[in-house]
Amino acid sequence: MKLEVKNLTVKYKNKTAVKGVSFGAASKEIIGLIGADGAGKSSLLHAIAGVLKFEGEILFDRYRYTSPKEAEPIKADLALMPQGLGLVLYDDLSVKEHLQFFRRIRNIPEDPEYEERLLKMAGLYRFQNRLAKNLSGGMKQKLSLICTLLHRPKLLILDEPTTGVDPLSRRELWEILEETRKSRNIIILYSTAYMQEAKKMDKILLFDSGEIIASGKENELLQLAKPYTYQQTECEECFCFDGRCYSIKPLDAARTEPSLEALFFINALKKGEREKPINIIPKQNEMPKIIVKSVGLTKRFGDFVADDHIDLELKRGEILGLLGANGAGKTTFIKMLLGLYPIDEGELWLLGKRIKSYQDRIELKNRIGYMSQNFALYKDMTVKENMEYFANLHSLSKKDATRKIEELSNGLGFREYLDSFPQSLPMGINQRFSLATAILHEPAVLFLDEPTSGVDTVARAGFWKLLHNLKKRWNISILITTHYMSEAEYCDRVVVLKEGKKIVDETPERLHQKFPGLDFEEIFINFYRSENASGSN
Amino acid sequence: MRLGVIKAYMAKEFTDLKRSKMIFLVYLLPVMILILFGYGIRLEVKEARTTIIDMDSSKLSRELCDSFIHSKYFEAKIKNIDYREALEEIKRAKTDIVIIVPPSFERDIAKGLKGEIGVFIDASFPLRGQVMQSYVEGVAFDLAKKLSPQKRPTIMVNQRLLFNQSLRDENAILPGLIALALLVAPAILAALLIVKEKEKGTIFNFYSSPVTKYEFLTAKLTPAFLLHSINIFIAFLIATYIFEVPFRGSFLLFLIASELYVATAVGIGLLVSIVTKTQIAATVLSMLITIIPSFLYSGMLMPISAMEGGSFIEAHLFPVMYYSHILYDTFLIGEGLGSSKNIIYLVALAAYALILMIAGSYLLKKEL
Structure with missing residues (x-):
């Protein structure tokens, strides 16, 4: 059994998403596709699929096919699990009903033994009567996976x-x-967007544009990467990140082991x-020692506790990483x-002030910068217009606004895109300009909600450096919230949330000392x- | 078509409708339309405030005044005021009608001349104005008929009374409302059942499995059709019991026509689901393309036969007209299956349902 993809191209109305890709795969192989969103x-x-x-x-x-219609006969042997948590699940059906539904629409005989094994593998055996909407993100994905395995596909697309x-x-x-692959x-x-998963693949396809x-x-x-990887050094025409420099031209530095x-x-x-190039003009800001302090901060939505008594401290001049899976309570915390x-x-307490009412916040608004998930920018306004609009919101004078936009667009390296619309920009540029918008009014503290999610490696590295x-420069x-555990490396301190509870609050150095040789995952x-x-589970 | 697959999909649909409480929408929407609009739309005018200035004060003029005062359609008062003051009352919306009987009224009639009266009507709402006008005319004609019985009564007055002798609004409006409710609600439900899967992403279960288009459509559209078939009976009961609309025709004809009509509505929903991606867009679009034609072409506000040119052709393009013709026939007239027009219209409805389904299943693609 073999899969062969020959010169495959996918075109949408105004762009080509896949450009003549070819590859092959043999039975029992796991082929990994790694790249950013939009790759x-x-x-x-x-x-x-x-x-x-x-x-x-x-x-x-x-069997050869060149269109969805021709692919119809192989669909009995194929399974697709599309992107998105619990995307193929029905909120109001229980775990058991899902298995029943997928078994029936696949028109396969009931096999209680196999279903039980799948449920046990996924750790869902005890939760068979739970509705999909009440499952955690991880459980949803495990349920989706066993639902796609139910008809014993020969080609599994995840x-x-x-x-x-x-x-x-x-x-x-x-x-x-692994279990599935071994037995069949x-x-x-x-x-995947996680490089760490590459280890487990038999073959990796790295995707870009x-x-x-x-x-x-x-x-x-x-x-392949080795000849271009050097130890941290001063260089031009190169990228440096995480203690390594990458350059095509030979550098006057020792080579080192690359990562993917x-x-x-x-x-x-x-x-x-x-x-x-990043060029941020230094600023002096008077600030208290503790910027954010929360004691037992809790948010409930009905019976569901999104954040369960969170204690947290953000000190002056600190980058605090708030890590956790989707649904762990990161965004809810920032919104509180x-x-x-x-x-x-x-x-x-925010900037030394106890927050009790809305009134307490008003005077602090101009000292807080916020960048929301998926960059909340107006897609019908150019980059410049967007920035002017936000400058206006913070009641910056026209003169100040123009000066600041000039300064930040130069400093953050997106000057040539000022008259473009956000949607036409590469994700990395969008990310920088969203950040610029959040810091226009020179806040003392910055809340960033998943700014690196789905962004390509190069842009992500640039963003962390920024x-x-x-x-x-500004102290x-x-x-910052993220679901990439590996990004803990770039924070001064990390807090990990799990289902609304804080389970880690430590500096990366200490964690490395405690667990030598392990990566953050x-x-x-x-x-x-x-x-x-x-816990109670 | 594999029955087991369809059954599995349909069972999921019913469970989902029940647990997501959407089932309430299925029955609430048509009932709301019938009840709210049924009580809300009033074309007839009762107790129109009328000011009469009787300058004649003769026996005949008093008889005229009395017939206004005793009519349930008017709340008439004889006032001894100047006509300018009376007009001022209309202006300030204190009265709807001003009737002026000139001093020479009885004398002129006695002489064999025409007896003239002056009538002013508040026509800020044209329809209401027209209705009041016809009532006033009716009273005047009645009197004229009494005075000279040999003359033929005017046709106009009687025309309004045909099929709806009691002049009840409910009779005129409810069948039209049924046509509206049974088009809007099934269309929305059918569209939502499909678009919901698109919006959530569960549509991939269909796309990436061997389930065929026809199995999928059967599983999606049958629940919408079955659930709304029950609404046919609910609508019938609301019309006949709550609004006491008579039912004079063939129930079989009503039922067949209604089922075909619901199938047509489901077909419209299917087409909507093909061009939309979100539930909100699907709802708005279904409402837009069903409500407006239903109001215009159900014959509720204006009979199709009175339409001309463009609107006449348009009326024939929408299925609403055919169904509401059958509705008015079965409720008010009662010609039943004997009328060839009814049969033709029944065939037209079947054709609509069939064409929409075929077009929908052709346009539905098993891909992104």
């Missing part, structure tokens, strides 16, 4: 099944896949992209700090485990 992974997977029109041809198990899922559930998902003939296509920029096993890819990210930097260099949600219980620069404090799994053991 073309989903389009490619949808085309292979026969739910999207494409050019080129696909051969699966000696589109970012682990994005936003907690590390423990992520590991369990992988265990299900199956080809698994697996896309609709093309495969490199493919092979992890160590083969690392070999390296290939994205090298690809960017090959395309002629250069690191956008901002006053977008009323606080149900607990005490809150935040550190901003912190250094600003930053609270593995470190946090320990906390999730011990929390589970001591």
Whole structure:
């Protein structure tokens, strides 16, 4: 059994999402597609699954198809799990009813033994009567996965099944896949935004702008990157991040072991992209020592406790990472700090002031910067108009606004895009200009809600550098949420939330000392485990 | 078509409707339309405030005044004021009608001349104005008829009384409202059942599995059709019991026509679901393309036969007209299956249902 994709192209009305991609896969292989949002992974997977029109041809198990219609006969052997938490689940059906539904629409005989095994593998055996809407994100993904495995597909297509899922559930998902692969003939296509998952793949396809920029096993890819990877040094025409520098031209520095990210930097260099220089003008700000302090902060939605007695402190000039899976309570917490949600219980101090009512917040508004999830910008206004609008909101004078826009667009490197519309911009530029909009009024503290989610490696690295620069020059404090556990590395301190509860509050250095040789993914799994053991579950 | 697959999908649909409480919408919407509009729309005028200035004070003029005073349609008062003051009353909306009987009224009639009276009517709402005008004319004609019985009564007055002798608004409006309710509600439900899956993403279960288009459509549209078939009976009961509209025709004809009509509405919903991606867009679009034609072409506000040119052709393009013709026939007239027009219209409804379903299943694609 083989899968062969030949010269596959997917075109939408005004853009080409996948540009002539070819690859092959053999039975029992897990093929990993790694790349940022918009790189073309989903389009490619949808085309292979026969739910999207494409050019080129696909051969699966000696059957050839060139359109969704022709793909119809293989759908009995195929399973697709599209991107999005619990996307294919019905809110008002229970776990058991889902299995029943999928079994029946697949027209396969009931196999109680197999279903029980799947349920047990997914840890859902005890929750068979729970409605899908009451499952956690991780449970939803595990249920979606076993529903797609029900008809024993030969081709399993998983589109970012682990994005936003907690590390423990992520590991369990992988265990299900390994188990499945061992027992049966199956080809698994697996896309992800987490580089750490590359280890588990038999072959990796690195995606950028609709093309495969490199493919092979992890160590083969690392070999490819090796000649371009140096230790941290001063250099031009290169990218430096996380203690490594990447350059096509030889550098006068010792070489070092690359990570997979390296290939994205090298690809960017090959395309002629250069690191956008950051030039932030220093500012002096008078600030209290503790910027944010919460004691027992709690938010409930009906019976559901979104944030359960959270104690947290953000000190002056600190970058505090608020980590957790989707639904862990990160956004709710930030919204409570901002006053977008009323606080149900607990005490809150902002910039040294106890917040009791709306009145208390008004005078602080101009000292707080906020960047919401998915960058809340007006898509019908140009970058400049957007910035002017936000300057107006903070009642900056016209002169000041123009000066600040000039300064920030230069400093953050998006000056040439001032007259473009946000949607036409690369995600990294959008991210920078959203940040610029949030700091126009020179706030003392910055709340960033998942600014790096789905953004490509190069832009993400640039963004973190930018935040550190901003912190250094303005002595600003930053609270940033993310579901990438590996980003803990770039924070001064990390707080991990799990289902509304704080399970970690520590500096990265200390965590490394405590768990030598482990990456953050593995470190946090320990906390999730011990929390589970001591918790009510 | 595999029955097991369809049954599984349909069972899921019913569970979902029940647990998401959407089932209430299925029955609440048509009932609300019938009750609210049934009580809300009033074309007849009762107790129009009337000021009479009788300058003649003769036996005949008093007889005229009395017939206004005793009519349930008027709340008439004889006032001894100047006509300018009376007009001022209309202006300030203190009265709806001013009737002036000139001093020479009885004398002129006795002489064999025409007896003239002056009538002023508040026509700020044209329809209401017209109705009041016809009532005033009716009273005057009655009197004229009494005076000279050999003359033929005017046709105009009787025309309004045909099929709806009691001049009841309910009779005129309820059948039209049924046509509205049974088009809007099934269309919305059918559209939502499909678009909900698109919006949530569960549509992938259909796209990526061997379930065929026809199985999917059967499973989606049958619940909408069945649930709304019950509404046919509910609508019938509301009209006949709550609003006491008579039912004179064939119930079989009513039932067949209604089922075909609901199927047509479901077909409209299907087409809406193909062009929309979100539930809110689907709801708004279904409402837009069903409510406006239903109001205009159900014959509720204006008989189709009175339409001309463009609006006449348009009326024939929408299925509403055919169904409401049958409704008015079965409720008020009672010609039943014997009328060839009814049969033709029944065929037209069947054609609509069929064409919409075929178009919908052709346009539905099993891909993004």
